[in-house]
Amino acid sequence: MIRPRDETRRDELLAAAFDHAATHGLATLSLRPLARAIGTSDRMLVHYFGTKDELIAQMLDRGKPSIDGQLAASPDLTPGALAHHLWAQMTGDGQQAPRVRLMLEAMALALHQPTKYAHVAATAHRGWIEPVTDALARALDVGHSDAAARATLLVSGLKGLALDVFVTGDRARADAAATLLIDAATRGQ
Template identity: 40%
Template sequence: MSPRGDKRAQLLAKAVDDLAEHGIADLSLAPMAERLGTSKRMLIYYFGSRDALIAEAIAASRPDVSDLFHDVRDTADLEKAAWVLWEAITRGRQRRPIRILFQVLSLAPTQPERYAALAADAVRAMVEPLVPVYRALGFGELEARSRASLLISGLRGLCQDRIVTGDDERIEAAADVLIRAAAAGENRKS
C-alpha cells in the first residue's frame, strides 16, 4: 500500500471510532479532524466530503456478510453463521461501529435527502449477499429475500434494542428465536 493509502486507511479507522463515539447527526469535519490529529483540509483531501467520509465509514465498519455466510451448506451452518454475525455486532469487533449504521438508519426518515440512499445501500449490502445462500438451501426467490431480510434486519433491530435497554437476557433469547426461525421452516418456491 502507498504511503497515501496507509495514511488514508489509518484516518478511516480513526474516523470509524470517532463516529461511533461522537455520532454523525451534528458532525462537523473541523472538530472531528482535531480529535483525529489532522486537519479538515486533509479529511477533504482523503475522503472528498463529510457525506463521503460517512459512507466509507459505514462500508468499512459493517460485517462482511458474504464472508460470514460463504460456507453455509445447510440450515445448521446457517444458524452457526448467524450466531457469528450476532456475536460480531453485540460483543465482537462490530460492536461499536454498528452504532454508525444505527444513526444513519435513524436519520434517513427525517433527512432523506442526506441519508436515505446511504441507509438503503447499507441495508442492501448486508441483505443481498444472504439471498443466494437461502436460494442454495432450496428457498424460492421471494422466500429467500424475505428470510434474508428477516435475519439481517431482525438481528440489527435486536442489537439496537440491546444497546438501548441493556436487557441482555431477553435480547439473547429473542436472537435465538429469530435465528432458529430464519433458518428453519419449509422450503417454499416463490
C-alpha cells in the same frame, strides 16, 4: 499548487474518522472537533475528502457491516448456527458491533436526512439481505422469494434486536428473542 494526496495517509485518516464516529456517533459530527480528535486539521480532511458529507459517506462505506466474509469462512455451519454467530458478532465484542451501531445510526438519520444517508443505509442493508437470501435458498432448498422473505425477517429482526441491546443493555432478553427469531427464519419447510 495543489498538494498531491498521500493515499496511505488518507486511509489512516479514514480509519481514524470511522473509529471516532463509531464511538461518538454521526449526528453531531463536525470537522474541526473530528480533526482535533484524530490528530489532523479540518483543512487536511477537506483536502482528502472534499466535504464533511463525502467523508461521512466514505466512512460509512468503509465501515459497513460485512457478511460475505462470515458466510465464506463458515460454509459448514447450518443457517441457524451461522445466524447465532452473526448475532454474537453484531452485538458482542466482535468487529461487527461498532459497524452495526454506525449503520443503525445512519439508517435512523436517513429518515430525516435522506440525501445524506439513505443511499449508504440502503446499500449496507442490501449487502446483508442478498447474501443471506442466497445462503438460505441453498441451505434450506427453498425458492428465492421464500429465502428473501426469511432473509428480511432475519436481518431486519436482528438489526432491531441489536438496536434494542445498544439502547437498553438488556442482553439476556434480546438474546432470547434472537434465538426465537433465528429459529423461525431458518427452520426448514
